[in-house]
Amino acid sequence: xxxxxxxxxxxxxxxxxxxxxxxxxxxxxxxxxxxxxxxxxxxxxxxxxxxxxxxxxxxxxxxxxxxxxx
Amino acid sequence: xxxxxxxxxxxxxxxxxxxxxxxxxxxxxxxxxxxxxxxxxxxxxxxxxxxxxxxxxxxxxxxxxxxxxxxxxxxxxxxxxxxxxxxxxxxxxxxxxxxxxxxxxxxxxxxxxxxxxxxxxxxxxxxxxxxxxxxxxxxxxxxxxxxxxxxxxxxxxxxxxxxxxxxxxxxxxxxxxxxxxxxxxxxxxxxxxxxxxxxxxxxxxxxxxxxxxxxxxxxxxxxxxxxxxxxxxxxxxxxxxxxxxxxxxxxxxxxxxxxx
Numbered sequence: 001x002x003x004x005x006x007x008x009x010x011x012x013x014x015x016x017x018x019x020x021x022x023x024x025x026x027x028x029x030x031x032x033x034x035x036x037x038x039x040x041x042x043x044x045x046x047x048x049x050x051x052x053x054x055x056x057x058x059x060x061x062x063x064x065x066x067x068x069x070x
Numbered sequence: 071x072x073x074x075x076x077x078x079x080x081x082x083x084x085x086x087x088x089x090x091x092x093x094x095x096x097x098x099x100x101x102x103x104x105x106x107x108x109x110x111x112x113x114x115x116x117x118x119x120x121x122x123x124x125x126x127x128x129x130x131x132x133x134x135x136x137x138x139x140x141x142x143x144x145x146x147x148x149x150x151x152x153x154x155x156x157x158x159x160x161x162x163x164x165x166x167x168x169x170x171x172x173x174x175x176x177x178x179x180x181x182x183x184x185x186x187x188x189x190x191x192x193x194x195x196x197x198x199x200x201x202x203x204x205x206x207x208x209x210x211x212x213x214x215x216x217x218x219x220x221x222x223x224x225x226x227x228x229x230x231x232x233x234x235x236x237x238x239x240x241x242x243x244x245x246x247x248x249x250x251x252x253x254x255x256x257x258x259x260x261x262x263x264x265x266x267x268x269x270x271x272x273x274x275x276x277x278x279x280x281x282x283x284x285x286x287x288x289x290x291x292x293x294x295x296x297x298x299x300x301x302x303x304x305x306x307x308x309x310x311x312x313x314x315x316x317x318x319x320x321x322x323x324x325x326x327x328x329x330x
Binding site: 007008009010024027028029030032033034035036037040042043044045060061062063064065066067 | 090091092093094100113114115116117118119120121122123124127128129139141142144154157158159161162163164278
């Protein structure tokens with residue numbers, strides 16, 4: 001049984017009950033200066049270990065990238 | 071207006087040059103250009119991590135103990151998008167200093183000032199130190215100040231255009247209209263553009279493409295550092311006025327008589 005979510009625009013199947021923390025570990029994302037939004041709402045870092053992902057969730061994982069202006 | 075240092079959101083910076091992290095040919099060149107520029111603040115964009123997250127990052131080339139990271143809301147065309155981006159930046163540990171952009175048009179990248187004002191009000195109310203990228207309209211600058219912006223950042227010319235300070239007269243009026251720092255942001259092409267901005271009395275200049283896109287980015291970064299310092303010094307020195315006719319620099323008395 002797996003759950004389909006969208007992460008940074010791409011769909012992926014994950015185990016049910018996967019937390020945001022679990023997802024970040026699975027994708028080997030560095031934690032420093034990283035932020036996560038699920039369905040347009042920012043997930044507080046303090047909730048990473050408890051926030052569970054559900055079917056159809058749209059996740060954005062962001063970090064600083066090169067940029068000056070638009 | 072501040073004397074020498076740039077004071078934003080209660081923090082004082084010696085350098086009046088803010089630089090970006092985009093469009094450099096390589097990350098080591100970016101790092102060296104930052105060093106040469108003397109900047110203390112570097113802007114970054116908040117973007118999706120490429121997954122898996124094991125790749126190289128610009129953060130590997132920025133000493134975060136030395137530089138203040140300034141997240142921007144580049145690519146946001148609505149107040150809502152810009153506000154959400156700031157929330158993400160704050161949660162990522164980037165603090166509450168934000169360079170706010172709400173873009174109105176894809177070709178000119180001019181700001182959508184209505185969205186910009188709305189986002190400024192919301193973000194300022196929620197404790198962010200808002201640095202809005204705006205146009206060169208003094209009326210707009212005053213509205214942004216009243217909305218709680220920590221400074222105003224009028225564009226010199228379209229982002230990346232290298233056209234310099236297109237409307238120095240408006241920038242001068244903005245300087246007389248607001249009491250928050252005025253930082254020219256966008257359009258700088260070469261060193262003299264940066265010097266002109268500082269000679270007008272601006273508190274700082276923000277640029278990215280002028281350095282990153284130069285053939286020798288590190289050398290241009292150094293040129294910009296010198297230009298900002300020279301412009302500021304010239305402003306503080308009180309320049310001579312402009313006259314239509316000449317005023318001789320040498321005395322008229324004591325001229326030898328060469329007639330026979």
